[in-house]
Amino acid sequence: MNKTDYDVVVIGAGLLGVATAYHIKRNNENLKMMIVDKAASAGAGNTAQSAAMYRDTFSSEVNLQLSSTTVNFFKHVQNEMGVDLSLRDITYLWLMDRQQFEKNKSAIETMLENKIRIEILKKDDIKEKIPELVTDFDDNSEAQMLGLRNIDFGILGYDCGELDADKITRDFYETEFKKMGGETRYSTQITELVLEPEEEKLGIPGEPVGWQKKKIGSAVTSDGKIITSQTFIVATGAWSNELLLPLGINSQVMPLKKYIFRVQHNRLSGFLDNEFFNEEKTTPFFIFPVHGIHVKPVKYNNSIWIGGGSVVGKPFIITNPNKVKEETNPLDDTEANPRDYEFDRYLILSEYLPILKDLPLTNSWAGFYAMNTIDKNPVIFKPIGIKGLQVVTAGSGSGIMKADAIGRIAEALYQNKEVAELYGGVSFKVSRLGLKNRDVDKEFFVI
Ligand SMILES: Cc1cc2nc3c(=O)[nH]c(=O)nc-3n(C[C@H](O)[C@H](O)[C@H](O)COP(=O)(O)OP(=O)(O)OC[C@H]3O[C@@H](n4cnc5c(N)ncnc54)[C@H](O)[C@@H]3O)c2cc1C
Known part of the structure; x- marks a missing residue:
């Protein structure tokens, strides 16, 4: 050799x-x-x-094994090895209408069988715990035009959270x-x-x-x-x-560009301060019932990070392997398009969370999923x-x-x-x- x-x-x-x-x-x-x-x-x-x-809120064996063993190891690194990863179980709350809940019922049963710590919340419970959230759009023609779904149920995942990558x-x-x-x-x-x-x-x-x-x-x-x-x-x-x-x-x-939008404002402090869900006393990470739009709470500076959104019609970016030496590679572009917030996520989210109405975008960035489309x-x-x-x-x-x-x-x-x-x-x-x-x-x- x-x-x-x-x-x-x-x-x-x-x-x-x-x-x-x-x-x-x-x-x-x-x-x-x-x-x-x-x-x-x-x-x-x-x-x-x-x-x-x-x-860990997955129904498939592969997803569950990959994620739960990883997170358990990260917890071991932080708790037993003493490396601060800013890892916190701030919980996930998947919001869904009745139809989505019915569709996910067998997956929810699988998760319960696998001893994943989830709780099913009903609409009244959600409204009581998160009064800022609008759950019903039956009489709201604008919301119907936007294709919003009501919030009838929430699946709360306890062993879910955030860390510092x-x-x-x-x-x-x-x-x-x-x-x-x-x-x-x-x-x-x-x-x-x-x-x-x-x-x-x-x-x-x-x-x-x-x-x-x-x-x-x-x-x-x-x-x-x-x-x-x-x-x-x-x-x-x-x-x-x-x-x-x-x-x-x-x-x-297949590289797929994804945006994160950040809104920071003192008006959000009451919403972010919530005693019902986790030890951090913050609202959970929300997944809304349309287009996988999600909101990450960042309590310490009164901000939220908004991600997700429809990917239908969004291009995959293919770079030319022969041109990687060139200075501008589209995959290095970390700029988000604020119009995607203004004319899409904002219109949807401000219906679910009117507290966001008229709050300006304070920051945004983008990255690429290395997406395995299969x-x-x-x-x-x-x-x-x-x-x-x-x-x-x-x-x-x-x-x-x-x-x-x-x-x-x-x-x-x-x-x-x-x-x-x-x-x-x-x-x-x-x-x-x-x-x-x-x-x-x-x-x-x-x-
Ligand atoms: C907006 C967004 C939100 C996300 N949110 C989550 C989340 O909440 N939870 C989650 O689990 N995952 C999330 N992900 C996915 C997660 O970030 C990625 O799956 C993960 O970071 C991939 O790691 P990686 O090492 O494969 O890629 P990368 O971190 O991109 O690392 C690849 C590295 O290769 C280097 N490189 C590339 N080409 C060359 C070359 N020719 N020579 C030398 N170096 C090269 C790059 O500089 C880069 O550092 C998110 C991704 C995005 C974009």
């Missing part, structure tokens, strides 16, 4: 990349490893743009990785993964040709340097296609026929809450193990998140 600079290079220092690097290094301390990222620090990509919410990325995974001797290199973009013959080069034009066995021998950086490694792990999230498509690898990632779950695989390459991507909209499990599954795959052990001793078949024998059960708890 030729001598390489590294045993393992992880490309991408988002939460999935650092979790993967940490678990591989923890189980193989002697490996020479490096994380490389085009940003100036870890977690500066879509991890930084995220709302960083977590939940930057803290788990940098204060835990990256810090621990470095303590074990792992290296990091930032402000370094990988522009190409170089396909080579697995054996000696023969000097044939266009090597490696069809019959030759292939490997990734090296990576080229934007400043023209070459990094060699036995294994490269591509954990570049929404940017995955840029390195993989030129190699004929389809990771199923089942919205991560994709972890070794491409067939190319040695020295592994892919860990497609966090979709839930990569934060599943990150530790993803890191452990990626580590098991690196070691060619069939089964990964998730936090708490939960066994997970590695191939379930691969492409060839993928086995992700359908999620039924969707509004």
Whole structure:
């Protein structure tokens, strides 16, 4: 075997990349490893743009195992290992009309069977606990034009909440990785993964040709340097296609732009101060009955973060792999479009929460889901026929809450193990998140 600079290079220092690097290094301390990222620090990509919410209110086995083991590990990191992650169970409240409730009934039963701590709230209870919320629109023609649904029920998830994505990325995974001797290199973009013959080069034009066995021998950086490694792990999230498509690898990632809008005003303080739901004495994270619009309460500065909204007709952004060296990459664009608030989310939300009427937008930003459009779950695989390459991507909209499990599954795959052990001793078949024998059960708890 030729001598390489590294045993393992992880490309991408988002939460999935650092979790993967940490678990591989923890189980193989002697490996020479490096994380490389085009940003100036870890977690500066879509991890930084995220709302960083977590939940266990899922009906599918895969979602439940990935998220609950991850969140339990994060709680262990914070409570037993003493790393402050600002993790708080502020609860989730899924608001729905009668029709949505009926549709979700069997999923709710599955969650109760799985001992997920949820409570069903009826309309009167919701109105009493959150007087700011409007629940009925039968006589409101504007609301009907907007397609609003009444609020008849709420599903309250107790073991759901928020954490600081930057803290788990940098204060835990990256810090621990470095303590074990792992290296990091930032402000370094990988522009190409170089396909080579697995054996000696023969000097044939266009090597490696069809019959030759292939490997990734090296990576080229934007400043023209070459990094060699036995294994490269591509954990570049929404940017995955840029390195993989030129190699004929389809990771199923479709980048989808998502906005977060922030409204901060003293008028919100009474609404945010609520004694009924959690120890933080704040209103829960709300999911409204239309278009997955959600509101995250940020009590300490009287603000709310508004996310979600209809994605029908919204484009996936495909970048040209041959042009990634260019300065403006649309996937680096973190600007939100305020008109999407003014003419869409605001019109809907101010009907449900009139307290928002006429309050100005104080901030907004955007990021990209690395969306797996088939089942919205991560994709972890070794491409067939190319040695020295592994892919860990497609966090979709839930990569934060599943990150530790993803890191452990990626580590098991690196070691060619069939089964990964998730936090708490939960066994997970590695191939379930691969492409060839993928086995992700359908999620039924969707509004
Ligand atoms: C608006 C929004 C809200 C979200 N809310 C939630 C939520 O509440 N809960 C939840 O669980 N998830 C949420 N998510 C999803 C979550 O943020 C992602 O699933 C997760 O952060 C993905 O991590 P990652 O490491 O795969 O990607 P990223 O954090 O994007 O990391 C990829 C890294 O690769 C680097 N990179 C890319 N190309 C190259 C290259 N060629 N060379 C070197 N480096 C490169 C980038 O700089 C980046 O740092 C949200 C996402 C968005 C956009």
